[in-house]
Amino acid sequence: MKKENLSTRDKKYLWHPLTQHKLGKPQLPITKAKGAVLFDEEGNEYIDGIASWYTVMYGHSNDHIISAMTEQMQKLDFVMFSGLTHEPAIELSEKLMAILPDNQAKLFFNDNGSTAIEAAIKMSLQYFHNNGEKRDTLIAFEDGFHGDTFGAMSASGLSSYNGPFEDFLLKVVRIPTPQEDNIEEVKGKLSEVLKENSCAAFVFEPLVQGAAGMKFHSAEGLDALIGLCQEHEVLCVADEIMTGFGKTGKNFASDNLTNKPDIICLSKALTAGMFPLSITSCTQKIYDRFLSDEVHKGFFHAHTFSAHPLGCAAALAGIELLNSPEIIERRSYIENTHNAYASKIQNHKKVKDVRVMGAILAIDLEIKMERYGNLRDQLYNFFLERGVLLRPLGNTIYTLPPYVISDTQLQKIYDTITEALDTF
Numbered sequence: 095m096k097k098e099n100l101s102t103r104d105k106k107y108l109w110h111p112l113t114q115h116k117l118g119k120p121q122l123p124i125t126k127a128k129g130a131v132l133f134d135e136e137g138n139e140y141i142d143g144i145a146s147w148y149t150v151m152y153g154h155s156n157d158h159i160i161s162a163m164t165e166q167m168q169k170l171d172f173v174m175f176s177g178l179t180h181e182p183a184i185e186l187s188e189k190l191m192a193i194l195p196d197n198q199a200k201l202f203f204n205d206n207g208s209t210a211i212e213a214a215i216k217m218s219l220q221y222f223h224n225n226g227e228k229r230d231t232l233i234a235f236e237d238g239f240h241g242d243t244f245g246a247m248s249a250s251g252l253s254s255y256n257g258p259f260e261d262f263l264l265k266v267v268r269i270p271t272p273q274e275d276n277i278e279e280v281k282g283k284l285s286e287v288l289k290e291n292s293c294a295a296f297v298f299e300p301l302v303q304g305a306a307g308m309k310f311h312s313a314e315g316l317d318a319l320i321g322l323c324q325e326h327e328v329l330c331v332a333d334e335i336m337t338g339f340g341k342t343g344k345n346f347a348s349d350n351l352t353n354k355p356d357i358i359c360l361s362k363a364l365t366a367g368m369f370p371l372s373i374t375s376c377t378q379k380i381y382d383r384f385l386s387d388e389v390h391k392g393f394f395h396a397h398t399f400s401a402h403p404l405g406c407a408a409a410l411a412g413i414e415l416l417n418s419p420e421i422i423e424r425r426s427y428i429e430n431t432h433n434a435y436a437s438k439i440q441n442h443k444k445v446k447d448v449r450v451m452g453a454i455l456a457i458d459l460e461i462k463m464e465r466y467g468n469l470r471d472q473l474y475n476f477f478l479e480r481g482v483l484l485r486p487l488g489n490t491i492y493t494l495p496p497y498v499i500s501d502t503q504l505q506k507i508y509d510t511i512t513e514a515l516d517t518f
C-alpha cells in the first residue's frame with residue numbers, strides 16, 4: 095500500500111512549535127537540503143533566506159562538516175561529560191578561546207540556546223550566593239529574547255511568548271535599548287535600577303535583538319551600560335546565540351565593545367546547524383568563585399548531552415570555515431550587496447526603515463501586522479510561493495542568508511522582497 099504524503103502523516107501525531115494548529119496551512123515537508131536550498135516532497139525548491147533560524151551559515155549538508163562529523167562518529171560517539179572528557183571538547187575550547195574576547199577563560203557546555211542562558215543566570219545567582227550575598231534581580235532589555243525555559247523566559251521581554259507564565263518568572267527589571275538619542279536617559283534609568291535593586295546579572299543581546307525584529311542599538315551605549323553594571327559587580331551576560339559567528343560582521347558582536355561581557359552564550363551557528371549544542375563561557379573570576387573545599391559551591395548543573403562529541407566536531411569544522419578566505423569573501427560580498435539593496439529601496443513608500451549589519455538585512459514595513467497575524471502569514475506564503483523562505487517578524491522582513499549563498503540566489507531574495515513591497 096502506498097504511504098500517505100508527509101503533510102497528512104505529519105498531522106496525525108505531531109505538535110509543532112510556535113504554531114496554532116487550528117489556524118494556518120499544513121507544515122511544509124522538506125526532504126532534502128543542500129547549500130542555500132531546501133527541496134520539498136514534490137521537488138519544489140526554496141532558498142533558505144534565514145539560514146534555518148540563523149544556524150546553517152556554511153550551507154545545508156556542508157561536505158566539510160559532514161566528513162568531520164562522520165570521522166568523529168566512527169571514533170567516539172558519546173560519553174558523559176561529568177567525570178570524563180574528550181578531545182573534541184578540549185580542542186573546541188582551545189579554538190574558541192582563540193577567537194572569543196580576551197577576558198573569557200572557561201567554557202561550560204549545554205545542549206541548546208535556552209539552557210546556555212539558563213546556566214548563565216544560575217551561574218550569576220550562585221556567584222553571589224557562594225559569597226554569602228543574596229542578589230535576586232536580573233536586568234534585561236525591553237523586547238529581548240533569550241529562550242523558552244523559565245530563566246531565559248524571565249529575561250525575555252516579548253509578551254507573545256511569555257503571556258501565560260508571567261506570574262511564575264524570576265524578578266527582572268527592564269530598561270530600553272540605547273539608541274543614538276537616548277543614551278544618557280537609559281544610563282540614568284540603569285543607575286536607578288542598580289541603586290534600588292539587588293542585581294545579579296544584566297542579560298542582553300549585543301547590538302541586535304533578533305526575535306524583536308532585528309532591532310539594532312548603539313554599541314557605544316551598550317558599552318556604557320556594561321561599564322555601569324560592572325562598577326556594581328553586576329555580571330554582564332552577552333547572549334550571542336543569534337549574533338555569534340560572523341552575523342554582525344565581526345566574529346562576535348561583543349568584538350564591537352570595549353567593556354567585555356563577563357559571560358557569553360553561544361549556540362545556533364556554533365555547530366553550523368548540524369547538532370544541538372551550546373556554550374556558556376565566563377571569566378576566570380567567575381570560575382574561581384566556584385572553587386572551594388565545600389563540594390556544593392561547585393556548579394551542580396548538567397544536561398545529559400553536554401559537550402556531545404558530534405556537536406564539538408561540527409563546531410570545530412565550522413570555525414575552520416568561518417574565517418576561511420572563501421567565507422570571508424562571501425561575508426563581505428553579502429554585506430556590500432545588502433547595503434546596495436538597502437539604498438535602492440529606502441525611499442520605497444512601503445518601507446519605514448531599512449538597516450544592515452554584517453549578513454543581516456532588515457526592513458520594517460509601513461504596514462501594520464500582528465506578530466502571528468493573518469497579513470503576516472500572507473506575506474510568509476507569498477515568499478514561499480515564489481521559492482524563498484523568509485519568516486517576517488510582525489511587519490519586519492529580514493534576511494540572514496547562509497554565507498555560501500550564490501549571487502543569483504541572493505538577488506532572487508531581493509527581487510522577491512521588492513515584489514512583496516509592490517504588492518502588499
Ligand SMILES: *Cc1c(COP(=O)(O)O)cnc(C)c1O
Pocket residue numbers: 206207208209211239240241242299304305333334335336337361362
Ligand atoms: C534562538 C535564541 C535563543 C534560544 O535558543 P534555543 O536553542 O532555541 O533554545 C536565545 N537567545 C537568542 C538571541 C536566540 O536567537
